[in-house]
Amino acid sequence: MVSANREMVVYCFDTLVAHYNGEEVPPPAFDEGQHPLFVTWKKVVNGYEPRLRGCIGTLAARGIVNGFKDYALTSALRDHRFPPIQAKELPLLQCTVSILANYENADNYLDWEVGKHGIIIEFTDPDYNTKRSATYLPDVAAQEGWTVIEAIDSLMRKAGYNGAINDSVRSRIRLTRYQSTLFTMHYNDYVNYVTTTRGVAPSVVGLKAH
DSSP: OOOOOHHHHHHHHHHHHHHHHTOOOOOOSSOOOEEEEEEEEEEOOTTSOOEEEEEEEEEEEEEHHHHHHHHHHHHHHOOTTSOOOOGGGGGGEEEEEEEEEEEEEOSSTTOSOTTTOEEEEEEEETTTTEEEEEEEOHHHHHHHTOOHHHHHHHHHHHTTOOSOOOHHHHTTOEEEEEEEEEEEEEHHHHHHHHHHHHSSOOOOTTOOOO
């Protein structure tokens, strides 16, 4: 199985930098493959816990070269929960890439482990008779300090369900669990890495060097 690695995060930063500069993206330094993947951007300000700025990906396998290129931009610029990331935010960003694997159908909504599994829930909204679904990556529930039930309830809200949540409603859930590998890098580490490996620091037009 392919694991998330530094070169994949570098490629995501390269993609965002190239977007702001109106340039072509340098070729990736990792091999092509077919995997489900996510790109997550967080903003690190004054030593506080990193704040989510965008997270989008695919639960279906796709080519990871174009996948990371597409989702690096989509998660940075078109996550409807947040305003688009601006070039001036780059020095504060950290990027995490995730490659998903080991999909399993759970016995019920409790049949997964915080800190180990990501989860996909699918259920029919009893108020509107519409199908709803959403996912949390494996690190989300642990970072938030949630129990299994708290994570499920939060994910039902993320899926767009606004009604009362109880065991009767939870029992409607069909849950798929999965695992992932991930790699995280801050912009400063990206700059240092690129400077070392390519001999020139990345720069963005109009952005002062830090």
